[in-house]
Amino acid sequence: MNYRGIIFDLDGVLLSTDEYHYRAWKALADRLGIPFDRERNGLLRGVSRMESLEILLEKSARTYSEEEKQAFAAEKNARYRELLSKLTPADVKSDVRQTLLDLRALGLKLAVGSSSKNTPYILERVGLQDFFDAVADGNGITHSKPHPEVFLKAAEGLGLPPAACLVVEDAHAGVAAAEAGGFDCAAMGDAREDPRARWHLKGVPDLRGCL
Ligand code: B16
Ligand code: MG
Secondary structure (H helix, E strand, C coil): CCCCEEEECCECCCECHHHHHHHHHHHHHHHHCCCCCHHHHHHHCCCCHHHHHHHHHCCCCCCCCHHHHHHHHHHHHHHHHHHHCCCCHHHCCHHHHHHHHHHHHCCCEEEEECCCCCHHHHHHHCCCCCCCCEEECCCCCCCCCCCCHHHHHHHHHHCCCHHHEEEEECCHHHHHHHHHHCCEEEECHHHCCCCCCCEECCCHHHHHHHC
């Protein structure tokens, strides 16, 4: 087996919470009269809340104060948390859950590496709060993807070097972060065709073919 650990991105890989991010940003953009669509939303994948807001505001006709920006980020997050509050364990697709169990049974260590500060809340909602061997998220990092910090912390939590870990990502920023940190990457979703990834997956269950 090539790897001893697997580091999963959260939004868009383990769960479809990327759709909730989109809806929450879209509602804010509509209220402010700023053009925003799914294609533009792709630029927000994997990057922090405030960096996402800056990207969204690039299309605005006016500028906003720091105070207004903080209020916008809080407004988006409140809407996002409202959507997250409806999550249940059933939101982890059964083939994803089975794959996690199979990978663990093979002796692999499993971690989460997410830019999201909502990671602990999300894992708790879906009943995965005690499942992973390590969790690195937006609460413990200074730089978000494409910086490799979150994946380096996850690998450290697993007690493994980057070369022994595979990162699973749906964002181009995440694939870039994996490459910068010296990790192999399995890309899916939005980033599936990213040439910097070693593996190109239809979904999490395809990970079995990367081992
Ligand atoms: P929050 P991931 C990322 O999570 C999302 O892809 C990105 O869209 C979001 O802006 C970021 O988390 C911060 O999220 O506002 O919840 O702290 O894909 O790295 O799991
Ligand atoms: Mg993601």
